[in-house]
Amino acid sequence: MEQLELIFRRRSIRRYTAAMPDKHTIKLLLKAGMAAPSANNIRPWHFYVLRNRERINALREFHPHASMTAQSPLVVVICGDLQRQPHPGYIVQDCSAATQNILLAATALGLGGVWLGLYPREARMEGISKLLNLPEHMMPVSMVALGFPDENKPPHDEWYPAQVHEEGF
Numbered sequence: 001m002e003q004l005e006l007i008f009r010r011r012s013i014r015r016y017t018a019a020m021p022d023k024h025t026i027k028l029l030l031k032a033g034m035a036a037p038s039a040n041n042i043r044p045w046h047f048y049v050l051r052n053r054e055r056i057n058a059l060r061e062f063h064p065h066a067s068m069t070a071q072s073p074l075v076v077v078i079c080g081d082l083q084r085q086p087h088p089g090y091i092v093q094d095c096s097a098a099t100q101n102i103l104l105a106a107t108a109l110g111l112g113g114v115w116l117g118l119y120p121r122e123a124r125m126e127g128i129s130k131l132l133n134l135p136e137h138m139m140p141v142s143m144v145a146l147g148f149p150d151e152n153k154p155p156h157d158e159w160y161p162a163q164v165h166e167e168g169f
Contacts, residue, residue, distance in 0.1 A: 006108055008155040013112025014068035016147030020051065021074060025109055029076065029146070032105030036097035039090035045098045048077040048132055055131065059116075059143070062127025066116055072145035076102060077118075077128060082137045092119055095141035102144050112149035118142055 021029075030047050038044065050056050056075050059066045069075060078099050080091030099115055106113040118124045118140040128140045 005155070006104060008157070010104055010107040011112070011153040011156070012114040013147075013149045013151060013153070014114050014145075015150040016068070016071045016073065016112060016145075017150050018071075018073060019148045021109075021111060021146065021148070025111070026074065028109060029102050029105050029111075032101040033076075033078065033098040036094070036101045038094035038097065039087060042084050042086065042090075042094070044081045044084040044091055045095050046079045046081060046138060047098075048079065050075040050077065058131055059128070062131075063116060063118075063124050063143075066145070068114060069145050071150070072147045074146040075143055076146065077132065077140060077143040078102075079134065079138045079140050082139055091139060092141055095119075099142045099144060102146075106144075106146055110148070111146055112151070113144045113146040116143045116145060 026049060030049070033045065033047055034043065036045075050059075051074055056069050056072065059069050059075065078095045080095045082091065085091050103113050103115060118128055119142070125140045128134070128143070129138070134140065
């Protein structure tokens with residue numbers, strides 16, 4: 001698949017079949033996340049893979065926009081290790097780049113996914129921290145619901161010239 005086509009085909013998928021991606025596919029998703037750029041190449045991210053239905057169902061207790069996880073067979077939670085942050089503030093960018101790489105890899109592998117924000121919503125961050133028993137230095141940033149798509153969306157074809165500025169506003 002052409003790289004630009006992959007970017008345009010990536011859509012937020014919220015309906016999934018019950019089929020679980022195999023271990024090799026999950027490893028490829030995580031490797032894609034780990035291939036993301038990070039400030040000073042620190043790679044402060046940690047990835048928590050959720051396949052257990054009880055745990056996945058518990059996500060909806062504290063995340064108001066996680067209804068699609070009722071169908072999603074897989075969720076990856078992306079966290080940043082605050083102990084691996086020499087310059088405060090970059091963890092969100094680093095983990096966001098990893099999240100986008102996972103979403104692009106999912107598209108390339110025939111999966112669908114949707115980004116669910118955790119940071120900066122304290123209740124969501126606290127909820128996932130408790131659910132996963134995260135240490136205090138682990139900061140939840142995002143999670144991605146994943147699975148084989150049970151919906152089909154056309155590629156993105158947006159162009160908003162009013163949002164493009166040259167040399168300043």
